[in-house]
Amino acid sequence: MYFKEPPTLLDIAIQCILNHEPLAIHALQEIPGELFVPLFTAAFKARHEKILSAMVKSWPFFCLHIGPLRMQRAQRKLWKVMVESLQLLPTENPAFRSPKLRILDLTQRPGCKTKCPEITTTCKPCVRCCAYSERSLMKVESQCSSSSSESEGQSPKTTMELLVSLSIDRAFRENEFFGLLLSKVEQSLGALHLCCRNLRIKNLSECGSALSHLDLKCVCHLAVVEASLMGVVSLLELAVNLDSLSLSKITCRSFNGRAFRNFLSQLRGMDHLKELSLSSFCLTDHLEHVLRVLSADLDSLQLPFCELSYSDFKFLSQCPQVNHLTLLDISNNSMYWEDYEPFYCLLENLSGTLQHLAINHCLLTDASLTVLAPALSRCSQLRLFSFSSNPITMPMLRRILEYLTPVTQLKYVIYPIPVHCYGRWPVRGSLDAQKLADVNAQLKIMLHEAERDDMCWITYTG
Ligand SMILES: [Zn+2]
Ligand SMILES: [Zn+2]
Structure with missing residues (x-):
């Protein structure tokens, strides 16, 4: 016979709160901060949109990562609710307790905690802070604090980061979620940094206008499907901080041409890859050129x-770049x-x-x-x-x-x-x-x- 673990007192309390939506929203003003994470997790899993919205508006911590929560397709609507609830201006909703949320992370990371510990040993207040964009929270604040020390009395601007994974194709411009992201950025008058960490692009030649809204320096994982090598090179010139690069169905006219040479020189610069x-990238007898320029890690x-040949394999077996x-x-x-x-x-x-x-x-x-x-x-x-x-x-x-x-x-x-x-x-x-x-x-x-x-x-x- 199978015995289910009995619910804890905390589980019962959270279920009670969730079953009474108005009560839950009201209680957010009073409940201790420690209850926010378990309540958020339960509200997310049960898809209580109104409670989630209120929680984002009054989140008492610096960051909120949905990373540990498994995202089902239908739950994407919850992203929308959370983005809509971001409080970009302090006076936007005085009914809620003053929010401390500065980083909303909608990327999927199973090992990540819902919020970072308040005291971290590093100088970063959140492990997922953007380190690259000029619009990042850390860079904008350091600029503000240096300029406010020059002109006394000027308070630093409240900045926020919204971390997302995006998949862009030709239909993307009409995508409702992307439209919402752009309008939030616009409303924020420069206070919200849209930080795309994982980017997948299908049919690159038709995605230029969507990409112009992103700072490609922030991207860690880039996947491109269907593009010319020249197009990929111009993307890599901007996406200079990649951990992961995936290219599929890329057309390369010649291994002696400028596009291939530039591609290699971009790969050579990727120290973190x-x-x-x-x-589906025909590299017959040319794998050596690609592997030689990569970092050893x-x-x-x-x-x-990739239509690899015997000589490609021979090189693979001797190449120090692939030894680990x-x-x-x-x-x-x-x-x-x-x-x-x-x-x-x-x-x-x-x-x-x-x-x-x-x-x-x-x-x-x-x-x-x-x-x-x-x-x-x-x-x-x-x-x-x-x-x-x-x-x-x-x-x-x-x-x-x-x-x-x-x-x-x-x-x-x-x-x-x-x-x-x-x-x-x-x-x-x-x-x-x-x-x-x-x-x-x-x-x-x-x-x-x-x-x-x-x-x-x-x-x-x-
Ligand atoms: Zn964090
Ligand atoms: Zn960024």
């Missing part, structure tokens, strides 16, 4: 559909070579750090995996290994499983359906469901015998 993803490298990767995705690059030594060396180099490896759809055969399996078994940090849609046989699949069961950190394996399950590999219509069920059953028995029931082996039939 930790994650690079280039997808790259954590994550994704190169699906925790994630490598080289799916959808055909690897039907005679010599797998470079790939083997790459896995050896990464054996102490690699946590996620994806080599789906690479035309890897029994012969190639026979070479790679010993190196895979030495990747002691591996947690997820995906090698689906490769033409291998059942004996090889069993062998790989034997190699991988001693890797104790490894919990998820996405395996290829062995070729004997198909009438004609890899035609989906020719797949024999019974044969696949037998494969699943055999793997399950093997995992049980190896005492690795904690490991999950799954496959895709789609």
Whole structure:
């Protein structure tokens, strides 16, 4: 029988408050500050828009991060409510207790706390303060305090930051939420800094006017889908503080042209770059040029559909920039070579750090995996290994499983359906469901015998 933990006194009190909306809003004037975070969390989860609005208006702390709360699609309406409730001018609503909120963070960060501790060891009052824009709270206030020390009696301007993740495409200009953000910025007469940390742009050539409202220096994670390399370069000239860059479906006319040279020089300047993803970006025999200019701290490298050649792999295995990767995705690059030594060396180099490896759809055969399996078994940090849609046989699949069961950190394996399950590999219509069920059953028995029931082996039939 399943016993649910009884609710705490605090849970009961919060539920009581939430069930009486007017009472809750009134109580915000009196309840102690410590109750704000649990009450906010409960009101957010239960989507009490009016209470949330009142809480933003009277938030007694410097910052408010929705990061730890899981955002469902329907909950986006709550963002709107919260942005609308931002008190940009102190006299806007005297009914509420004077708000201290200066940073509203609408970005998703699972590890983040709802508010920062009041006393931090760093000089920043909030871990997510903008450090780059001229319009940031810290820069504007330091300017104000230096100018007010010159002219006594002038109080510093109340500034605020609104941290958001945005996904921009051609229809975005009409997007209601973006319209609201822009009108809030306009209303604030320069007091509100719209700080976009995560930016995804689809169809760059049609997004220029939306981008003109943002300070690209603030962006940490940039993803661009469908653009010319020249367009990407002009974006990177402004987005100079990236931790993560993802480019997909980028057209590059020539590796000898100005656009590619400028692209490399922009990459060279990215000292903080930790994650690079280039997808559907044909780099045959030119991966070296891209990797050479990167900083040595790259954590994550994704190169699906890049038409990588044997010489690209050879370089990858010798490149110091990729020696500490925790994630490598080289799916959808055909690897039907005679010599797998470079790939083997790459896995050896990464054996102490690699946590996620994806080599789906690479035309890897029994012969190639026979070479790679010993190196895979030495990747002691591996947690997820995906090698689906490769033409291998059942004996090889069993062998790989034997190699991988001693890797104790490894919990998820996405395996290829062995070729004997198909009438004609890899035609989906020719797949024999019974044969696949037998494969699943055999793997399950093997995992049980190896005492690795904690490991999950799954496959895709789609
Ligand atoms: Zn904070
Ligand atoms: Zn900013």
